[in-house]
Amino acid sequence: MDIRRLLEQVKDNDLEVDQAMDQLKNLMYEDLGYANIDHHREIRNGYPEVIYCEGKSDEHILGIIEKMNKKGSNILGTRCRKETYNKVKEIYNHAEYEELSKILKIKNKDIVNLGKGKVLVITGGTSDIPVADEAYYTAKFLGNDVVRLYDVGVAGIHRLLNRLPIIQEARVIIVVAGMEGALPSVVGGLVDVPVIAVPTSVGYGANFGGLSALLTMLNSCASGISVVNIDNGFGAGYLASMINKLK
Known part of the structure; x- marks a missing residue:
């Protein structure tokens, strides 16, 4: 909700006070019984609430989307099943889906790029x-210029070093790696910007579902590295966006 526009409408007598109150009554959050939708989050944090779809029923996801859509919010859903997206698409034909990442997107208003530089996403494999x-x-959905640099892991370090110009022009770098998780340390030693390390569950048995990569990243000898949880690409993208928008 655009609070400033609402207040200006009241000031200009284009909107009755009671009508404005009707729009404001669910400003903080809206109780659906199975979910409390935090409509106020965009005002507080700069971004609307994101729907974590895993574990939610299709009915609940559609109910949350309906209420957020009425507010005119841009809607991002993570870990969304393809079957769920197909149901969403039947109602909201402008919905988009990214198959590999299971990201659901509904854009109800233009995404303004407020980032101060580029966010770079690197993978080991x-x-x-x-x-x-x-x-x-x-x-990208949160308003950033984002670049991808994939499959440049430490098993062939020359692939990474050959792309140094791209790496060194980024303002924030997300490094995603499984196996032993050494790549963020290497990248951290090459740049003077924040590096966000994302351990993945990719690897053979003794990587313990990503725990080996997580521990390596937490114990990195390179400075300026923060670490999110295993397979938490969303958390890394969100944090990178917050950093990139700092003045």
Whole structure:
């Protein structure tokens, strides 16, 4: 909701006070019984609430989308099943879906690029792309210029070093890697900007579903590296966007 526009309408006598009150009554949050939609989040944090679709029924997801859509919000859903998207698409024909990352997008208003520079998403291998794409599409949807650099892991370090100009012009870098998770340390030693490390569950048995990569990243000897949880591409994309928009 555009509060400033609403107040200006009241000031100019284009909107009755009672009508404005009707629009404001669900400003803080809206109780649907199964969900409390935080409509106020965009005003507080700069971004609307994001729907984490995994574990939610299609009925609940559609109900949340309906209420957010009435507010004119841009809607982002993560971990969305293709079957759920197909149901959403029947109602909202402008909905979009990213197959690998399972990202659902509904754009109800223009996305303004407020980023101060480029966000770069790097992967160690091709198997890390679903998590990396979750970060990529999240940061892009939140209004950033985002670039991808995939499959440049430490097993062939020359692939990474050959792309140094792209790496060094980024303002924020997201590094997504599984296996032993060494790539963020290498990147962190090459740049003077924040690096967000994302461990993935990619790897053989002893990587313990991404725990080995997580521990490596947490114990990085390179400075300026923050770490999000295993497979949390969304969290990395969101954090990168917040950093990129700082003055």
